[in-house]
Amino acid sequence: MKVAIEKPQIITLLYRQEKADPDYGSCLWARFYLDTQNYTMSIESDCGNYSHGWVPTPDHETFLHLLCRMDRDYLLCKLAEQSVVSGDDTWEALKELVQDTAEYEDLEIEDSVWDDLKGACYHQRDAREVHDSVFYALEYTAMHDKLDSFSVYECIVMDYTANAKKIVDVFRTAIVPVLKEMEVSDHA
Secondary structure, rough: OOOOOOOOOOEEEEEOOOOOOOOOOOEEEEEEEEEOOEEEEEEEEOOOOEEEEEOEEEEEEEEHHHHHHHHHEEEEEEHOOOEEHHHHHHHHHHHHHHHHHHHOOOOOOOOOHHHHHHHHHOOOOOOOHHHHHHHEEEEEEEOOOOOOOOHHHHHHEEEEOOHHHHHHHHHHHHHHHHHHHHHHHHOO
16 A cells, blocks of 8 residues: 655635625635645535535646636536425426326316425425325325326426535635636736
């Protein structure tokens, strides 16, 4: 076994949320560790811990420049997974599926069933729970055997956690401007 000690060039940026921020408390602190040699970013925060590494391309682009040009969606998909149900998007897709199926089958859906279906989209932790809740809501209705599992699963839209979205927003609004200043001063 061989162990080597590296002393990479790491920039540490500390973020502290100010009490005057309109969403104070959403992310009180974060430390961004940027390894400019190995093109890795690690984040420790009260919004969670995140990290990702990119292939170093020092001959073409500095790591700071790469970080500055990343858009929100790209960075989100690198740092986090879509692990929570998007209630609004799932409800819209499910409502359309149920309406289309009910029209095709010439069936009426009671308001209480609609309420249960909507609740299934907003009050469940994962796709399986949404699926099961939808079929539970339809269990004693004429629609109980009209939808298939695959169609219901296709309606379930996953999203990133609020914490993952927040840390990416902090990065884009607070850290990127500092990185851009650092880039300018490095080239001056």
